[in-house]
Amino acid sequence: MSGSPTLEDVARAAGVSRATVSRVINGVRNVNPAIQETVRQAIAATGYVPNQAARSLVTRRTGSVALVVSGAGVEGEENPFPNQVFADPFFGRVAGGVVGYLRPLGIHPVLLFAETDAARAEVVDYLRQGKADGAILVSTHGEDPLPKLLVDGGLPAVLFARPPEPLPISYVDVAHRTGAKLAADHLVARGCHRVATISGPLDVLAAQDRLAGFRDAMAMHGHPYIPCVEGAFTLDSGAAAMERLLAEHPDVDGVFAANDLMAQAALQVLHRHGRLVPDDVAVVGFDDSSAALACKPPLTTIRHPVEDMAAELARLLLAQIEQPDQRVTSVIFDPALVVRESA
Amino acid sequence: MSGSPTLEDVARAAGVSRATVSRVINGVRNVNPAIQETVRQAIAATGYVPNQAARSLVTRRTGSVALVVSGAGVEGEENPFPNQVFADPFFGRVAGGVVGYLRPLGIHPVLLFAETDAARAEVVDYLRQGKADGAILVSTHGEDPLPKLLVDGGLPAVLFARPPEPLPISYVDVAHRTGAKLAADHLVARGCHRVATISGPLDVLAAQDRLAGFRDAMAMHGHPYIPCVEGAFTLDSGAAAMERLLAEHPDVDGVFAANDLMAQAALQVLHRHGRLVPDDVAVVGFDDSSAALACKPPLTTIRHPVEDMAAELARLLLAQIEQPDQRVTSVIFDPALVVRESA
DNA sequence: AGCGGTCTGGAGAGCGCTCTCCAATATGCT
DNA sequence: AGCATATTGGAGAGCGCTCTCCAGACCGCT
Numbered sequence: 001m002s003g004s005p006t007l008e009d010v011a012r013a014a015g016v017s018r019a020t021v022s023r024v025i026n027g028v029r030n031v032n033p034a035i036q037e038t039v040r041q042a043i044a045a046t047g048y049v050p051n052q053a054a055r056s057l058v059t060r061r062t063g064s065v066a067l068v069v070s071g072a073g074v075e076g077e078e079n080p081f082p083n084q085v086f087a088d089p090f091f092g093r094v095a096g097g098v099v100g101y102l103r104p105l106g107i108h109p110v111l112l113f114a115e116t117d118a119a120r121a122e123v124v125d126y127l128r129q130g131k132a133d134g135a136i137l138v139s140t141h142g143e144d145p146l147p148k149l150l151v152d153g154g155l156p157a158v159l160f161a162r163p164p165e166p167l168p169i170s171y172v173d174v175a176h177r178t179g180a181k182l183a184a185d186h187l188v189a190r191g192c193h194r195v196a197t198i199s200g201p202l203d204v205l206a207a208q209d210r211l212a213g214f215r216d217a218m219a220m221h222g223h224p225y226i227p228c229v230e231g232a233f234t235l236d237s238g239a240a241a242m243e244r245l246l247a248e249h250p251d252v253d254g255v256f257a258a259n260d261l262m263a264q265a266a267l268q269v270l271h272r273h274g275r276l277v278p279d280d281v282a283v284v285g286f287d288d289s290s291a292a293l294a295c296k297p298p299l300t301t302i303r304h305p306v307e308d309m310a311a312e313l314a315r316l317l318l319a320q321i322e323q324p325d326q327r328v329t330s331v332i333f334d335p336a337l338v339v340r341e342s343a
Numbered sequence: 344m345s346g347s348p349t350l351e352d353v354a355r356a357a358g359v360s361r362a363t364v365s366r367v368i369n370g371v372r373n374v375n376p377a378i379q380e381t382v383r384q385a386i387a388a389t390g391y392v393p394n395q396a397a398r399s400l401v402t403r404r405t406g407s408v409a410l411v412v413s414g415a416g417v418e419g420e421e422n423p424f425p426n427q428v429f430a431d432p433f434f435g436r437v438a439g440g441v442v443g444y445l446r447p448l449g450i451h452p453v454l455l456f457a458e459t460d461a462a463r464a465e466v467v468d469y470l471r472q473g474k475a476d477g478a479i480l481v482s483t484h485g486e487d488p489l490p491k492l493l494v495d496g497g498l499p500a501v502l503f504a505r506p507p508e509p510l511p512i513s514y515v516d517v518a519h520r521t522g523a524k525l526a527a528d529h530l531v532a533r534g535c536h537r538v539a540t541i542s543g544p545l546d547v548l549a550a551q552d553r554l555a556g557f558r559d560a561m562a563m564h565g566h567p568y569i570p571c572v573e574g575a576f577t578l579d580s581g582a583a584a585m586e587r588l589l590a591e592h593p594d595v596d597g598v599f600a601a602n603d604l605m606a607q608a609a610l611q612v613l614h615r616h617g618r619l620v621p622d623d624v625a626v627v628g629f630d631d632s633s634a635a636l637a638c639k640p641p642l643t644t645i646r647h648p649v650e651d652m653a654a655e656l657a658r659l660l661l662a663q664i665e666q667p668d669q670r671v672t673s674v675i676f677d678p679a680l681v682v683r684e685s686a
Numbered sequence: 687a688g689c690g691g692t693c694t695g696g697a698g699a700g701c702g703c704t705c706t707c708c709a710a711t712a713t714g715c716t
Numbered sequence: 717a718g719c720a721t722a723t724t725g726g727a728g729a730g731c732g733c734t735c736t737c738c739a740g741a742c743c744g745c746t
Contacts, residue, residue: 006701006702007702007704019704019705019725020726022703022705023725026704028704028705030723035725049468050702051472051701051703053397053400053473053701053703054396054701054702054703054731055702055703055704056396056703057397057400057702057704057731058731064474099456108455109453110452110453110454111410111452112451113446125392126451128347129395130394130396131395349733350732359695360695360696361732362696362734362735363695363696365734373694374695375695393733394732394733396733397732397733398732398733399733400702400703400731401701401732401733403701687746688746689744690744690746691742691743691744692743693740693741695738695740696737696738696739696740697736699734699736699737700734700735700736701732701733703731704729704731705728706728707726707728708725709726709727710725710726711722711724711725712721712723712724713721713722714720715720715721716719716720
């Protein structure tokens with residue numbers, strides 16, 4: 001024969017019908033053990049491997065999922081591939097968690113990038129063409145329109161982090177308030193009395209939650225008013241915020257920054273002002289990103305269980321593919337405090 | 344209707360046959376422009392999207408390729424996902440190059456990992472099942488058995504770096520000798536007179552080539568004998584080699600290490616011995632890996648055009664998929680010298 | 687006008703598989 | 717034993733698409 005063997009070939013070799021071979025392969029219904037054995041031998045003898053396309057055509061399943069890295073940016077000029085996305089250990093951890101869950105099931109993710117509107121349309125088409133059964137979305141920005149596109153298209157998808165607007169889509173997220181509370185507890189336990197915080201942009205949910213969680217926890221510790229300067233999750237905004245904090249509250253002895261990048265900036269500003277960290281001022285970040293380790297001194301921060309979250313995301317997606325009408329769910333994970341040297 | 348529209352639906356809506364619609368979609372043969380327009384409108388009206396499985400079934404093409412990260416390690420215990428592979432900027436650059444080339448063609452790579460024998464068998468099956476048309480292999484070790492498995496299986500595949508044993512498989516590689524020559528020229532131009540080198544393990548082709556290239560170039564500059572200590576591409580081996588070099592040739596004023604990791608180790612050893620880099624001893628590495636930038640001082644090194652190489656790899660693979668009987672080819676890329684502070 | 691040649695659209699045969707029916711056989715019960 | 721009831725294998729109908737063949741229309745030429 002020229003092509004690879006088909007079910008028909010195996011059936012002929014085993015002296016049974018196609019249906020029986022199919023049943024043996026898919027382990028569906030009862031098949032006489034003796035016949036099963038014959039079939040297995042015929043499969044081995046012919047070197048048969050099922051054709052995925054034919055199978056997909058009838059089952060309407062491909063057995064593969066898309067891992068989509070998406071952004072909100074309309075920047076979308078000639079940036080065919082965001083190289084730096086790989087440099088980001090966050091993405092590596094997500095991919096690790098997803099693959100860790102899917103691989104034992106024989107599923108391998110297809111990597112898609114969606115920073116531009118055109119690319120987002122491609123992702124939707126990709127799923128509509130049945131090239132993948134569903135998508136795991138990791139958005140780098142909050143305002144990403146892709147989740148809505150997928151939901152509107154009735155395509156199975158799950159999200160890393162809660163969508164800014166309510167959307168009937170399952171997601172996983174971290175308990176931001178709990179994380180902020182860990183930071184507060186740690187600063188208080190260290191003996192900090194004059195604590196301030198640098199929040200993220202307050203139109204972002206996570207930033208709101210981290211601020212609220214921090215203030216609530218500090219209030220519980222008897223510090224009802226915590227100075228806060230709003231940042232933008234960037235290095236520059238963090239530096240500016242820290243400068244202002246120092247100007248307005250020169251006696252500050254503890255700072256909680258809503259992400260590591262701003263904490264890193266804070267560290268630099270404190271250093272410039274001759275303040276020793278953690279002795280004069282203790283600093284806690286959030287995310288446990290690569291920045292946390294690069295800091296001097298290494299940053300005490302709040303770590304997301306990213307791998308676990310990613311694995312759960314994969315599980316949620318498969319469940320939704322299995323039962324499309326199931327209610328959407330969200331799973332919230334507790335973060336952990338990672339104590340390094342900055343606090 | 345329940346399911347999504349099919350070719351049949353579009354044909355009915357346009358008042359033509361399935362074949363005509365198919366021809367319009369695939370742009371094959373001539374179709375009356377008026378009819379084409381009608382068909383396009385019918386496609387838009389029905390929201391038709393071709394079903395990939397049905398298409399693949401008859402064309403025997405999936406239009407997708409596998410990007411396989413493979414290792415030789417039989418270590419294969421419970422390491423379901425090599426998280427650190429993403430941390431490696433080399434992989435990021437490869438992925439970037441591959442995606443950059445494939446994405447405009449509407450092809451998205453499927454990520455596969457193959458560190459264990461079982462995983463390698465899975466990769467072969469993946470291709471045999473027709474889940475992807477071919478594989479781009481990035482081996483982390485030289486002794487990877489996967490290339491041979493794929494060649495033996497008659498499956499389209501291409502390789503990053505020349506296989507240790509001759510194998511009928513296309514690959515891209517970097518001109519190691521040319522790179523080594525760049526290093527030699529630079530050291531000589533700096534005025535180094537007593538130059539030595541730390542080679543990689545000499546059972547690895549790349550290590551042999553780098554050493555030979557370096558020696559040849561130095562000979563051209565009138566330095567026929569260049570001391571060499573064999574390392575193993577690791578930090579430890581690099582440190583040991585540098586120690587020995589210093590002991591045997593205390594007056595060395597220039598070192599070429601066959602990769603950045605060993606160069607980094609050399610830098611550390613030189614620092615411990617109170618030698619100033621680059622003033623007392625100039626050091627050149629190879630690879631321009633992340634280590635190069637992390638070094639103190641930042642490492643002068645030889646950079647592979649990884650993205651270009653990866654893109655070429657993708658091109659080679661598609662060509663092979665298109666014409667399976669074509670002769671295998673190899674494309675060798677010239678590296679570039681990146682001058683930083685260490686030399 | 688008549689003929690070979692070219693161009694265009696339609697009909698229909700599969701691609702390899704799953705899965706619903708059916709028939710045939712085995713099993714349980716009175 | 718005799719019937720209803722599982723249990724198991726086979727036959728065959730598609731899944732949605734591409735592509736080969738064929739027929740008809742149209743062209744230019746002698």
